[in-house]
Amino acid sequence: MHIIFYTKEVCSLCDDAEGLLSALESEYPHTIEKRDIYTKDEWLEEYQLLIPVVEVNGEQLNCEQINYDSLKALLHKHQKRD
Template sequence: MRVIFYTKEKCSLCEDAKALLGMLQNEYAFDMEERDIYTNDLWLEKYQLLIPCVEIGTEFLDCEQMNLPRLERVIQGNIKK
């Protein structure tokens, strides 16, 4: 499973979200692809007001939805059995 994590430099919310993902990575097997929105104009336009945000399978969580219980629920729902 792959988690795409949209972020930017010097973002305390992004650091917090990355820490949550790191905790979950200790329990669940997934690859995390970190994308800095300032390296791609499309990402910047689409996500600048939503970061940190993640794509997990077909699910998308933005900064307002980013918490440990919700992330874990989405990851569990996307684990291949």
């Protein structure tokens, strides 16, 4: 599964969210595409007060929504089923 992770340098909340994603990787294998919001004006405008933002298949969780349970539920929902 592919995760888009909106972040910035020196962001403790981002570090925490990335740690949670790492903890869930064995159960929900994924790749992370990090997007620094300061590299694109559109991202900065949209996500400045919301980072970190985790996006999977267009569904997003922002800084106020991210915790272990919400990330696990998001990954579970979008996990490919055989």
